[in-house]
Amino acid sequence: MPRASVMIEAMRDIGYSFESAVADIIDNSIAAGARSVDLRFGWVADLPWIAVIDDGCGMSREELLEAMRPGSKDPRHERSAHDLGRFGLGLKTASFSQCRELTVLTRGSEELNGMRWDLDRVSATNRWEITEVHPNEVSDMPYALPPDEHGTLVLWRKIDRLELAGMGEVGHEAFNETMSGVRRHLSRIFHRFLAGEPGLKKVRISVNGTDIEPYDPFAELTIATQKFPLEVVRFRDSEVKIQAFVLPHHSKVSAKEYERLAGPEGYLRNQGFYIYRNRRLIIWGSWFRLARQEELTKLARVRIDIPNNTDHHWGIDVRKARAHPPLIVKNRLRQVIEQVRSGAKRPYTQRGRAVVETDASPVWVRKIHNDRIEYVINDEHPLLNELLNDLQVRDRLRLRQMIKMFGQTFPAAAFFSDYSNTPKQIDTEQPDMDVMLALAKMLVQANPDLDQAGLTTVLATMEPFSRHPDQIGLIARRATAD
Numbered sequence: 226m227p228r229a230s231v232m233i234e235a236m237r238d239i240g241y242s243f244e245s246a247v248a249d250i251i252d253n254s255i256a257a258g259a260r261s262v263d264l265r266f267g268w269v270a271d272l273p274w275i276a277v278i279d280d281g282c283g284m285s286r287e288e289l290l291e292a293m294r295p296g297s298k299d300p301r302h303e304r305s306a307h308d309l310g311r312f313g314l315g316l317k318t319a320s321f322s323q324c325r326e327l328t329v330l331t332r333g334s335e336e337l338n339g340m341r342w343d344l345d346r347v348s349a350t351n352r353w354e355i356t357e358v359h360p361n362e363v364s365d366m367p368y369a370l371p372p373d374e375h376g377t378l379v380l381w382r383k384i385d386r387l388e389l390a391g392m393g394e395v396g397h398e399a400f401n402e403t404m405s406g407v408r409r410h411l412s413r414i415f416h417r418f419l420a421g422e423p424g425l426k427k428v429r430i431s432v433n434g435t436d437i438e439p440y441d442p443f444a445e446l447t448i449a450t451q452k453f454p455l456e457v458v459r460f461r462d463s464e465v466k467i468q469a470f471v472l473p474h475h476s477k478v479s480a481k482e483y484e485r486l487a488g489p490e491g492y493l494r495n496q497g498f499y500i501y502r503n504r505r506l507i508i509w510g511s512w513f514r515l516a517r518q519e520e521l522t523k524l525a526r527v528r529i530d531i532p533n534n535t536d537h538h539w540g541i542d543v544r545k546a547r548a549h550p551p552l553i554v555k556n557r558l559r560q561v562i563e564q565v566r567s568g569a570k571r572p573y574t575q576r577g578r579a580v581v582e583t584d585a586s587p588v589w590v591r592k593i594h595n596d597r598i599e600y601v602i603n604d605e606h607p608l609l610n611e612l613l614n615d616l617q618v619r620d621r622l623r624l625r626q627m628i629k630m631f632g633q634t635f636p637a638a639a640f641f642s643d644y645s646n647t648p649k650q651i652d653t654e655q656p657d658m659d660v661m662l663a664l665a666k667m668l669v670q671a672n673p674d675l676d677q678a679g680l681t682t683v684l685a686t687m688e689p690f691s692r693h694p695d696q697i698g699l700i701a702r703r704a705t706a707d
Contacts, residue, residue, distance in 0.1 A: 233321065233344060233347055233353075234344075234348075236295065236317070236318055236321050236322075237318075237321045237322050237386075238322075239318050239322060240322075241318070241319055241322040241323070243323055243386070243387065243403055243406075243407065244403075244406055244407045244409075244410035244411070245319075245410070246319040246320070246322050246323050247264070247275070247277070247319075247407050247410075247411070248410060248411060248414050248415070249315040249316075249318075249319035250277045250315070250316065250319055250320070250379050251277060251279075251411065251415065251430065252315060252505065253315065253316055253377075253379075254277065254279035254281055254377065255281075255415075255418060255428060255505075256281075257279065257281030257282050257283070257377065258281045258282050259279035259280050259281035259376070259428065260280055260426065260427075260428060260429065261279065261280045261428070261429045261430075261431075262277065262278070262279045262428065262429070262430045262431070263277075263278045263279075263430075263431050263434070264276070264277055264278075264404075264407070264430070264431065264432045264433070265278065265367075265368050265433055266400070266404055266432075266433065267367060268397065268400075269367050269382075271390060271391060271393070271396070272382070272383070272384070272390050273384050273387065273389055273390075273396070273400050274367050274368075274380065274381060274382045274384065275380075275381050275384070275404075276367070276368040276378055276379065276380045276381070277378070277379045278368070278370065278371075278376065278377075278378045279376050279377055279378075280374065280375065280376040281375070281376055281377055282333060282375060283331045283332045283333030283334075283375040283376055283377055284331040284333055284338065284377065285333055285334075285335060285338070286335075286338045288333075289329060289331050289338050289339075289340055290340065290355070292316060292329070293316070293317070293329065293340050293342065293355050294355075295317050295318075316329075316379070317342070320342075320379070320381055321342070321344065322386065323381060323384055323385075323386050323387070324381035324382060324383050324384045324385065324386075325343070325344040325345055325382075325383035325385055326341065326342070326343050326344070326345075326381070326382040326383040327341065327342040327379070327380070327381060328340075328341040328358060328366065328378075328379075328380040328382070329341070329377065329378065329379055329380070330358065330363065330366075330369065330370050330377070330378040330380070331370075331376070331377040331378070332370060332374070332375050332376060332377075333375055334375070337360060337363070337370065339357065339358030339359075339360075339362075339363070340355050340356070340357055340358060341355065341356050341357075341358055342355060343356065344383075345383070366380060367380075367382075368380065387399070387400065387403060404432060407432070408432050408437055409440070409489060411430055411437055412437050412438060412439055412440040413440045413442065413488070413506060413509075414505065414506045415428065415430060415439075415505065415506075416439035416440050416441055416442075416506070417439070417501070417504045417505075417506075418430075418504070418505070419437060419438070419439035420439040420441065422504075425504055440485075440488070442486070442488065442495065442499060442509065442526055443470040443472070443499075443526055443528060444470070444472055444473065444478075444482075444486055445470070447473055447478065447482075449473035449474070449477035449478060450470055450471070450472060450473055451470065451471035451568055452468070452469075452470055453468060453469035453470065453471075453561075453564065453565060453568070454468075455467070455468045456468070456557070456561070458553070458554055458557050460535060460538070460551060460553055460554055461534075461535060461538070462534075463531075463532045463534055463535055464532070465529060465530065465531050465535075465554050466528075466529070466530040467527065467528070467529050467530075467557070467558070467561055468527070468528045469525070469526070469527045469528075469561055469564065469565035469568075470525075470526050470527070470528070470565075471524050471525055471526075471565065471568045471569045472486055472492075472524040472525075472526065473486075473524075474524070475648040480650070483648070484647075487646075490510065491645075491646060492523035492524065492645070493518060493520065493523045493645065494510050494518070495509065495510045495523075495526070496510065496512075496518055496522055496523045496524070496525050496526060496569075497509070497510050497511045497512045497513075497518065497525070497526065497527070498511055498512065498513060498526075498527045498529055498558070499526060499527065499528050499529065500529050500531065500539075500548050501528065501529065501530045501531070502531055502532075502533055502536070502541065503532065503533050504530065507541065507548060508547070508548045512562065513549065513550060513555070513558070515555070515558060515559055515562055516562050516566065520641075520645060521569065522566045522569040523569070523645075524569045525565045525566055525568070525569035527558075527561060527562075527565055529550075529558075535551075538551045539551065586603065586605070586606050586607055586686060586687040586688065587603055587606070587688050588602065588603055588606060588688045588689065589601070589602060589603060589632075590602075590603045599632075599633075600632065600635055600637075601629070601632035601633075602628045602629075602631055602632045604625060604628055606687065606688075607668070607683075607687055608664055608667065608668070608687070609628075611667060611668065611671045612624070612667075613625075615671075656689065656692070656693045656696060658696070658700070661689065661690065661693075661696070661700055662700055662703055662704060665680065665684060665690075665700050665701065665703075665704035666704045668680065668683060668684075668704075669704050669705055675705070676705060677701050677702055677705045678701075680701040680704060680705055681697055681698060681701040684697045684700065684701060685697055
């Protein structure tokens with residue numbers, strides 16, 4: 226028979242991240258009917274700790290003992306429609322993946338009960354041994370349940386996977402950064418609980434007393450968001466609900482809001498399907514190999530709601546970090562992809578056509594040579610033509626060569642990166658009025674008969690003036706005033 230210490234050490238390597246392990250603990254709080262969940266963290270003797278305290282229904286001594294046993298639920302058994310667990314492993318595996326000491330205090334309708342797993346003790350004794358926490362030990366804990374209130378506290382000590390012990394101030398800063406990541410993760414995973422919605426009770430989650438605000442990846446409340454009709458796919462004896470969204474183009478929202486909607490990984494990585502199990506987010510940012518992640522579809526996101534009685538059909542694992550749609554659902558998703566990807570491309574392709582189809586002479590032109598695409602400076606632009614006509618043949622040739630060099634050295638990679646990540650910083654650049662006025666005066670000098678009205682008409686048909694129509698009148702008046 227394998228040693229208990231070997232088996233329990235193997236349980237530690239299922240693959241949880243720190244933030245996903247914390248989210249698994251909160252699943253239990255929500256399943257217990259909690260309205261408020263408070264995360265507390267700190268240090269004792271240069272060792273970090275974290276506690277999750279909820280105001281749920283709590284447990285009796287027998288229920289707590291059962292909850293502390295690994296594999297306390299059969300995943301094949303029918304569960305409550307609102308249960309967020311499956312295997313009965315989440316409390317133990319999530320905790321063991323990050324710490325070597327797990328303590329649970331709980332109070333239901335009876336007295337306070339407490340139990341502890343100490344993996345160092347298991348290793349030393351080679352016995353699966355849970356120890357009971359006596360009331361006089363509670364005062365030695367860094368945090369405890371509020372007196373005379375029902376609920377549950379899960380405490381992690383001997384947190385070894387972060388490797389912060391003994392690192393002093395550097396370790397403190399690293400733990401603070403880790404908890405900032407936990408906050409961001411929870412704001413996304415539980416955003417529907419944090420916001421509240423019809424048929425779902427609102428849950429408050431805080432970190433060291435500061436409430437977590439929900440991060441809605443679909444920007445449903447934003448007017449510029451494109452929402453597709455809700456679809457329902459019947460699968461087995463349940464329903465899979467699918468709704469697609471196209472987020473606003475950066476020109477439709479503030480720079481701060483556009484950056485927030487991108488999420489920590491950015492728009493490109495966050496496009497795709499978002500799978501919710503009982504409205505708890507488990508998978509996001511994937512097209513399940515039904516489509517490629519592309520720049521033009523980075524605004525497309527599809528929400529999929531599944532119940533908890535089809536877990537095995539979706540292949541959901543103990544970490545709630547993997548899922549694969551069943552064939553009947555996958556076939557429908559292929560059709561949804563075509564619709565939403567077409568809608569996601571429209572804000573870009575339509576904006577592109579709007580520029581091309583105007584009569585304005587562009588500064589840059591797009592040229593296609595077989596399978597090559599290049600962007601070059603338009604040497605037939607009226608302003609450039611005026612300059613070329615004033616030059617001698619030799620100087621004209623030299624200038625054309627310089628223009629060609631400028632076009633060929635355009636920093637496409639840097640521009641693509643900036644436009645993808647921080648488009649507002651590019652679009653908000655204000656026109657240089659002195660330069661535009663000087664260019665307008667060049668036109669007037671080359672065309673003495675051009676009056677203010679005529680110049681206004683001419684400027685409206687060429688870049689860069691056509692990009693700033695509200696400034697054209699002022700520029701034309703000043704250019705013809707002399």
